[in-house]
Amino acid sequence: MKQLSCEQAKQIDMVDYLASLNHHPQKIHNEDYWYISPLRQERTASFKINRKLSVWFDFGTGKGGDLIDFGTCYHNCSVSDLLKKLTKYKKQALSFHPPTEFGRVMVSTPRIAGENKENSEPKIVVLATRDLCANDLVAYLGKRQIPPEIANRYCREVDFSLYGKQYTVIGFPNKAGGYELRSEYFKGSSSPKDITLIDNKSEQIAVFEGFFSFLSFCTINKNQTAPLANNLILNSLSFLDKSRDLLEKYLRVHLLLDRDAAGINSTQRALNWNRDKYIDRSEFYGGHKDLNDWLIHDRTSLQQSQRLGRKL
Structure with missing residues (x-):
């Protein structure tokens, strides 16, 4: 079989191709297929394929593209090497779809040479x-x-x-x-992606990975008479290192990151910066993936904590 061209490779159904790599959607909503990202570690599905447009977007990194963009990133290879892999994939007849599906034309956004790929992706x-x-x-x-x-x-x-x-x-x-x-x-x-800082004029700061963990923190401590600390919501773990200069200004930094592999590794990295300043508070929700997961499953514990005046 003659080696596929880039245009031919882009006609391969991305959902079927990911299935051949043993990656399967966690949920499907209309044409959108949501996955645990195959490009990084995570617990909540934030990698989406739009099957109609044959494009993907990873909300954790803000990057996306077509099958060629995905394949070169996933396999860490050149376009030429990827086309060889995709030719073999087609030859094995796992699945191959022509550019029309049930009479509908599969749309592919044209890309101008030298154009920024991120800017050519569909935007919120x-x-x-x-x-x-x-x-x-x-x-x-x-x-x-x-x-x-x-x-x-x-x-x-x-x-x-x-x-x-x-x-x-x-x-x-x-x-x-x-x-x-x-x-x-x-x-x-939505763009631009950045951190959120809640300034309560405190010398201490609590750091959260996502805003539901922050809202859970507020829920647990809702009876407090004064804010315990400033709050930094990273909105992406990639902002932890970028926020180090900000964090260094505080007397104490309380870490309440997720307890998956990425969150634990990030917590450990911050502790290694200065163990007198940075404190791991995730033992409060030990056995759960994050603070919100603890809140959902341990309402009884929350009520007992509030009666006893226990706060994070």
Whole structure:
């Protein structure tokens, strides 16, 4: 069989190709297939393939592209070597789809030579924001055990568009004007991606990986008369090292990162910077993947903690 060209390779169905690599979707919503990222370690699916457009996007890194972009990154190889692999894949007849599917044309966005690949990807466009009030979002907060009054203090209800469709989700703003976007069926972020700093004029700071852990912290300590510390929500572990200069200004840095491999490794790295300044607080939710997971599964423990005045 003659080696595939790039255009022929892009006609391979990405969902089927990932299945051949033993990566399977965690959930499917219309044309969107959500995966635990095959490009990095994570616990919550934030890698999406739009099967209709035949493109992918990794919300944890902000990168995406077509099958060629994915394959060269996944296999850490050149385009030429990838085409050899894909030719072998097609020859094995695992699955191959022509550019039309059930009479619909598969759309591929043309790319100009030298154009920034990230800028050519479909973008989330925030359309409007307001106080949280949508019933389905309030119900979702309830499932995550976050009181609406606490969520409304820090979050917004956000309308945004993606792939020509409009969605309404919970939005958590960062300091650069972007949002972390969540609902029961969506996880993403709008550009620019950045940290969120809650300044309570404290000499100590608590560091969270995601905003649901931060909201859980607020829920656990909701009866406090004064804020315990400033709060830094990274919104991505990649911002931990970039935030080191900020963290060094504090007397104490309390680490409440996720307890998956990436979170544990990041916590250990920060402890190695200065064990007198950086303190691992994740033992509070030991046995759970993060603080929100503890809150969801240990409501009884939370009620006992609040009666005893126990706080993080």
